[in-house]
Amino acid sequence: MRKLALICVVMVLAFLPPPLLGEVDSALLQDSVTVDLPEPPAPPGNVTATDNPNDNGRAIRVTWELSADDTTGMKNVIGYRINRAEARDAADSLWTEASDILPSGTTEFIHSGDGEEDGPDYFAKNYDFYYRVHALTADTFSVSAVVGPVQAKDNWYNTGVTFVLLFVALFIILTVTFVRIARKGKELYIRPLAGIEAVDEAIGRATEMGKPTLYILGLGSAADIATIASFAILSRVAKKVAEYQTPLLVPCYEPFVMTVAQDTVRAAYMDAGRPDDYDEDSVYFVTSSQFAYVAGVMGTMIREKPATNFYLGMFHAESLLLAETGAMIGSIQIAGTDQIAQLPFFVVACDYTLIGEELYAASVYLSREPVLLGTIKAQDWAKAVVVGTILAGLLARLLVDLDFIKTVFEVSV
Amino acid sequence: MKRQIPMMILSTIGTIFVLAYFSPGLEELEKGGSIFFDVVACFAFFLGGSNLVRVHIQKIARHNPGWGYSIVTLFGFGLMLFIGLFKLGNPLGIAGAPTEPGSWFQIIFQYCVAPLSATMYSLLAFFVASASYRAFRAKNTEATILLVAAFIILLGRTQLGLVMTSWVPDWLSIAQIPNLAVFIMTSPNLAGQRAIMIGIALGVVSMSLRLILGIERSYLGSDS
DSSP states (O other): OHHHHHHHHHHHHHHSOHHHHTTSOHHHHHHHHHTTOOOOOOOOEEEEEEEOTTSBSOEEEEEEEOOTTTSSTTOOOOEEEEEEESSTTOOGGGOEEOSSOEETTOOEEEEEOBSOTTSTTBOOSSOOEEEEEEEEOSSOEEEOOOEEEEOOOBOSSOGGGHHHHHHHHHHHHHHHHHHHHHHTTOOOOOOOOHHHHHHHHHHHHHHHHTOOEEEEEESOOTTSHHHHHHHHHHHHHHHHHHHHTOOEEEEESSHHHHHHHHHHHHHHHHHTTOGGGOOGGGEEEOOSSHHHHHHHHHHHHHHHOOSEEEEEEEOOTHHHHHHHHHHHTTOEEEEEESOGGGHHHHHHHSSEEEETHHHHHHHHHHHOOHHHHHHHHHHHHHHHHHHHHHHHHHHHHHHTOOHHHHHHTOOOO | OTTHHHHHHHHHHHHHHHHHHHOGGGHHHHHHHHHHHHHHHHHHHHHHHHHHHHHHHHHHHHTOTTHHHHHHHHHHHHHHHHHHHHTTTOTTGGGSOTTOTTSHHHHHIIIIIHHHHHHHHHHHHHHHHHHHHHHTOOOSHHHHHHHHHHHHHHHHTSHHHHHHTTTSOGGGGGGSHHHHHHHHIIIIIHHHHHHHHHHHHHHHHHHHHHHHTTOOOGGGOOOO
16 A cells, blocks of 8 residues: 555656655655666675785785676676775765776776875875775676775885896806906906907098098987997097097987087096097087987088998987998998897998997997906806706706796796 | 096996885885986986087088088077977967967977978988898898898788799698798797897896996096
8 A cells, every 4th residue: 555655656756847846755755766776786705905015005906706796697797896995984975986997807906006195196105995896787886895904015025026136146146256257367258349349440540531430329318228338438439539639529319418428528538638639519419309310410421421430329210311321421330229120220231230238348348448348258158047047948848848937937027 | 526426326326226126115216216317307408409509600600511501400499499488379378388289389390390300211211222232232141141031021021922922832831932921030030139139138237237336437537
């Protein structure tokens, strides 16, 4: 009888104009709406929230078991959403969305942020948080139990890079050992590099011809290791150039690189005992636009016709444009880069090319200082260790197929 | 002292960066170092701009070869600086970004700088042709191998390569030129690239150690 009365009231209400609805008993109205709500899915089970390992304390790892209606049951779960609050019994309005909608079948989410306190992604360290997981269907949802408190904490060691640490330790031991051997006066043999041995000859040629030497540091920033290696070579080249009293031109792509290069060349001229010959404008800024830089340097090449060109550093598509122009004007060209894609261009267009690591070692070759040679010798031995490890790992996988061989070399950053 | 201070800065920052790789707790310190670098680099832009102006004014004053180009350079530099600083034609006024669509700065970039850059880039096609002509001469064994490999890959990437060897039976499919080209790229070529990459990685570690330990300091000049 009560149900019949309720249905009658609902029908009458449905035909009433909207302003009149406000006068109806709201409890009665809620009852009538609840009747039509779809059935929520089963909530996700066994929710856990733990500090994410191997990170900087700005992430929490949340895991859960799939809702019983995800792949089984009603199969109507379309995804999951993670909520976070600062108190277990926080009101619904205080729970914030920690994730977008994650696809059905997902059982893990890493909620991460950064340390910028005013930023939108700020994630506090060592602070209690509570999490809950929503299972969503097309028109309703269910909520898991609340888990927490959990804190994101700094991890002072990343266990995923243990193998790298071991290798670096081995490398340091090898370096220290060979440096000590070199300091004792033992002569260390390292294979000669044709490109390096040609440096003196190339600068000498420029001197004889009365033409400048052009040194290009590439498009890298001062923080790139190839550019840093190039600074070291520039120092040796500039010293020789100063001794031979040949003009030097260093067009730069980056202002910061230019300032470091100016200091390097100035110091080299002082070392050569010719500080007065140093012209600050010989190291100059062209532009930070790639092809405008190419146009500028090509113009310099065609006008000045340098006898010797050095291309040492980080290069991209401009490598061949520069090297071919140099080849056309008949310069001796020595190139070196760690950009594998550009190496073939340099090999084709230049007289000598330093391949990858040879660029880093070039300044050592030029100085021939025993201590520096020790580091190169250590590098050679490390290379032998790497090759040996690869072969041993390959054989171990092929012959005994041990899983731990695969996992021992895994690195997760 | 002029050498010691830069070396101390380099060793300290370098050590922090290395430790941050192994210790996530130090990542924020590492980020601080990167921001510091960016701040210093910003100041270097003023030095770059002033150097550019000084060098080109000198070229014009001395009537060095190609001094006319220096006038163009200075004009372009001044024009872009003026338009960029005062946001001329910017639909959002002085508050808008210089690269706002419709601003004069953006228009000049889009219709002058970008096409000129594309023109320079397109020259690469002709340079590749002239470089290939020089490189692909069978002067010795290595050059001959290079020539043959390049020829196979060139053919393998075209329809002609497929047509030429389509008669080869499936059990000898490796001899089909497209498959041969794929084999060259994925086996000998990739192996060589990986060998170079391993060398580069070790070289980076070695170079970094030399710098952090202060063994390599040639870029700072000698002690004298």
